[in-house]
Amino acid sequence: MPTTAKICGLTTPETIGAAIRGGSSHIGLVFFPPSPRHLDFDRAAGLAAPLPDSVTRVGVFVDPDDAMLDRAIAAGRLHTLQLHKTAPARVAAIAGRTGLECWSAVAVRTRADLDEARHFIGAATRILYDAKTPPGAALPGGMGLRFDWNLLDGFRHPLPWALSGGLDPVNVAEAIARTGAPLVDVSSGVERAPGVKDMDKIAAFLQATQA
């Protein structure tokens, strides 16, 4: 199966167009106010309205409450919820309440961190392995940090999964070859400044993913 790609933290119609033209399977819209990629609901609605359903729209959240989810789902016409720092029971409740696919982010620095993924069986439909950000960091993701891909060697994935954290157009082919990731996810690696996506980098990332 070819590896598919999610371009995350898109904030303009132009960069969403670049992701779609380049063959991105998923686009990510961030709903987390401390993030430079955060979208308010009106902005998200404007971006999502013209989009075809063929590209999966993923909303990115950090332990969201129901009100945040309801407004974001409606505004972004979301298909999938990517949940950071959200406990398994809460993920299960969100999946049941919304009926949407839920991805759980697992923050990785050590091999032991991977075991967290098993707790999401029955709750999440996919695990997103991401680099653990330092204590006190403003964001739990989207910081361009990479974890040691060797940690995934021999790991028995309990659920479908995706690889993220510090990917970019230069390293993504190696990441796929090294880990066998079925889906790769990038945000800061296709930016020219925090929150500012670069159309050429998006195109290069997607080309490298498909090569």
Ligand SMILES: O=C(O)c1ccccc1N[C@@H]1O[C@H](COP(=O)(O)O)[C@@H](O)[C@H]1O
């Ligand atoms: O991108 C953000 O601002 C963000 C905010 C809150 C949670 C997650 C966020 N991004 C996710 O982080 C990973 C990795 O990003 P990067 O490529 O290392 O910059 C990715 O899954 C984003 O969806």
